[in-house]
Amino acid sequence: MFLGHFAVGLAGKRFAPRASLATLLFAPIFLDLLWPIFLLLGWEHVRVAPGKTAFTGLDFVSYPWSHSLHMTLFWAGLIGMVFRAITRDNRSAIWVGCAVASHWVLDWITHGPDLPVWPGGPRVGLGLWNSVAGTIIVEFLMFFIGLYMYLRVTRPRGSRGRLSLWSMVVTLAFLYFANMRPLPATLSERTIGLMGLLGWMFIPWAWWIDSTRRTVR
Numbered sequence: 001m002f003l004g005h006f007a008v009g010l011a012g013k014r015f016a017p018r019a020s021l022a023t024l025l026f027a028p029i030f031l032d033l034l035w036p037i038f039l040l041l042g043w044e045h046v047r048v049a050p051g052k053t054a055f056t057g058l059d060f061v062s063y064p065w066s067h068s069l070h071m072t073l074f075w076a077g078l079i080g081m082v083f084r085a086i087t088r089d090n091r092s093a094i095w096v097g098c099a100v101a102s103h104w105v106l107d108w109i110t111h112g113p114d115l116p117v118w119p120g121g122p123r124v125g126l127g128l129w130n131s132v133a134g135t136i137i138v139e140f141l142m143f144f145i146g147l148y149m150y151l152r153v154t155r156p157r158g159s160r161g162r163l164s165l166w167s168m169v170v171t172l173a174f175l176y177f178a179n180m181r182p183l184p185a186t187l188s189e190r191t192i193g194l195m196g197l198l199g200w201m202f203i204p205w206a207w208w209i210d211s212t213r214r215t216v217r
């Protein structure tokens with residue numbers, strides 16, 4: 001899943017208004033921020049396998065450290081506690097921890113049975129990706145709800161507050177459809193890892209959005 005994780009981040013402003021959007025977005029996409037790093041380190045593996053599911057030609061051969069359920073709960077607890085230690089904001093810390101864990105639940109719904117329950121354990125996944133239409137409907141519906149909730153509780157500080165947010169929305173939609181094109185079979189694990197690192201750019205971008213919009217209650 002891609003847009004669905006961003007939906008959780010945007011919706012977070014409603015539940016943890018004092019946290020920066022950068023934090024609120026960082027939490028639900030965190031596992032996908034770790035993944036390219038672990039690919040580049042050679043700790044996890046992916047390959048191109050056209051038709052693996054209807055929606056993606058990526059075969060997630062092994063990703064126990066970023067995407068197993070047990071490790072997800074570890075990361076969720078760790079990030080929630082670090083956030084709590086820095087901010088002393090219990091409510092936001094609970095949201096942030098749950099948002100990290102939400103990634104696994106949403107990936108479990110979308111992926112084929114390739115998500116390990118624990119490193120080396122059984123692999124699960126409900127396979128929404130077997131339906132292109134189903135995937136697009138679910139992800140865009142989630143994204144529109146998340147965006148709507150974010151718009152309800154924030155207002156732009158002038159034109160920069162509109163530019164910062166809507167440029168990200170357009171970029172996400174563009175990346176979503178660009179990623180749907182068939183992948184070249186020659187695409188290496190290293191290239192996939194390097195491309196995956198682009199996900200990190202959304203953290204400073206979300207920080208920019210947060211600094212150009214105010215929260216209203």
Ligand SMILES: [Zn+2]
Nearest residue numbers: 001031032107
């Ligand atoms: Zn993921």
